[in-house]
Amino acid sequence: MRIKTKLNLGVGLLFLLIIILSLASAYFVFLIKQDTENILKANYNTLEYSRKMISSLDDLALDEKKALALFKENLQKQALNVTETGEKEATENLVFHFAALEKNTSDESIKTEIRKAIFDIIKLNLDAIKQKSDIAKKTAETANFSIAIIGTLCFLIAFNLLINLPNNIANPIKELTLSIKEIANKNYSERVHFTNHNEYGDLAKSFNTMAQKLQEYHSSNLYKLFFEKKRLETLINNMHDPIIGLDNEGIILFANDEALKIIGLKSEEVISKPAAELAISNDLIRSLIVKENTDTPKKQPLKIYAHGKESYFDKETINITITPTGEETEINIGDVIILRNITLFKELDFAKTNFIATVSHELKTPIASIKLSLQLLENTNTGAMNDDQKQLVESIKEDSQRLLKITGELLNLSQLETGNIQLNIEKSNPYAIVHYATEAVKVQAEQKQIKLLIDADEKLQDVKADSEKTGWVLINYLSNAITYSSEKSTITIKLKEENNEIVFQVIDTGKGIDARYKDKVFDKYFQIPGSHKSGTGLGLAISKEFIEAQNGTIGVESNLGLGSTFWFSLKANDK
DSSP, X not given: OOHHHHHHHHHHHHHHHHHHHHHHHHHHHHHHHHHHHHIIIIIIHHHHHHHHHHHHHHTTTTOHHHHHHHHHHHHHHHHTTOOSTTHHHHHHHHHHHHHHHHHOTTOHHHHHHHHHXXXXXXXXXXXXXXXXXXXXXXXXHHHHHHHHHHXXXXXXXXXXXXXXXXXXXXXXHHHHHHHHHHHXXXXXXXXXXXXXXXXXXXXXXXXXXHHHHHHHHHHSHHHXXXXXXXXXXXXXXXXXXXXXXXXXTSXXXXXOHHHHHHHTXXXXXXXXXXXXXHHTTOHHHHHHHSXXXXXXXXXXXXXXXXXXXXXXXXXXXXXXXXOOTTOOSOEEEEEEEEEEEOHHHHHHHHHHHHHHHHHHHHHHHHHHHHHHHHHHHHSGGGXXXXXXXXXXXXHHHHHHHHHHHHHHHHHHHHHHHHTOOOOOOEEEOHHHHHHHHHHHTHHHHHHTTXXXXXXXOSSOOOEEEOHHHHHHHHHHHHHHHHHHSOTTOEEEEEEEEETTXXXXXXXOOSXXXXXXXXTTTTSTTOOOTTSOOOSOSOHHHHHHHHHHHTTOEEEEEEOTXXXXXXXXXXXXXXX
């Protein structure tokens, strides 16, 4: 039988018996009250009337008129209160003799008959009282017996519920609790054995099914995958770099402790929430989920207040794709955003930049003095020099020129890195920029008998550019091309318009660049291995900074042994 049915039957029966007990008690109390009222009304009043009539009969000698009036009054009341068998005849006999007494109040025989009639009425009522008392007593005994039986039944049912119900409920729960603890301790072979066909039997069946499923799960690869997932989550959470994972719909799947610290939110406020929704009230999340602009190749580090100071982070967004089983096309399943803390490197870079700027600035003065001294030595007024002296002066002149170029590049680089460089963006003529650059390297090209060929489209638009900085870049391109080109070769300066941009190209026929180094030629201080070390390796890095500062793009196309094409493009000035 179901536990619910047992409870309903037990408690319902107990409730029913309590109702019956209450009704029976009320009923028997009513019966006893009715018997008592019946005695009071039917018999006790008659006895009281009879007593008063005898008393008034005795008072006839004292006050006849008053005594007769009192007797008559009580006699009338008695006539209206006839309730017992024979009482009516006795009352009528009393009325008859009272009528005779009213005619002759001195007749003692009449008084005797009246007393006899009153005593007959009294006797009838006393007998009735005794009889009714016996009935009331019997009713009380019946009430006690009935209430005792019903009360005993209620006690037995309540006692049975008190003894059995807690054990029936608590013992299975206790057994189930012990089994749950065993399951929690990974003892998945634990089973609960309830044979009753009740709720506990159903619970035991469900619990055993769950334990079996857990045992199967623990033995399956899914458990191992879950375990590895936990391992990865622990690993990610202990990494010092902030890491945030999103699914393909932009829902945040995980964020390690470092990420939560810099975001300033709690885990429950972030996990499973749309990143776009959080970005409305959190500027940092907004900057993190912004997709990288492919038109802007330069990626600036994020400056975030973290660890009690301004910190710099390099953001890297890794797109996660998978190829579903049986398919060939990859699908996107989300992104992982990694913020690498580069504060230490940034601080070192600032220190390096300041050092370079200071040293470069300090070197310019002595170099200028050396150049002035060389000019004085070359002047014939200071005295004639022999050939060896002239060769030494020429060597010093070349080295000082090289030093001046290096310090100039270092100063430009430090200004770019500190943001102190000033650009004068204005409408500039591309032909004039090319002419300015070719004139600057004309002597250098003539020394190697290299021909500079200009191939420019007609009627090109002006460009939005700083003509001085752009000319510097083109001069750097041409200087490098001349350096790495063979004598009596040709360098082509090509000028054209593409997609509303003016493209500047310097094409040489030198030995070209190995594909391994094409992506590094614009890095600071990089020089191609095996090449002639004639500079600092900063010229192309500065060129890249100058062009990108003007919202332009820069690049190189080269194949080993087939020459190189260095180019940059700037937006045309729309009319």
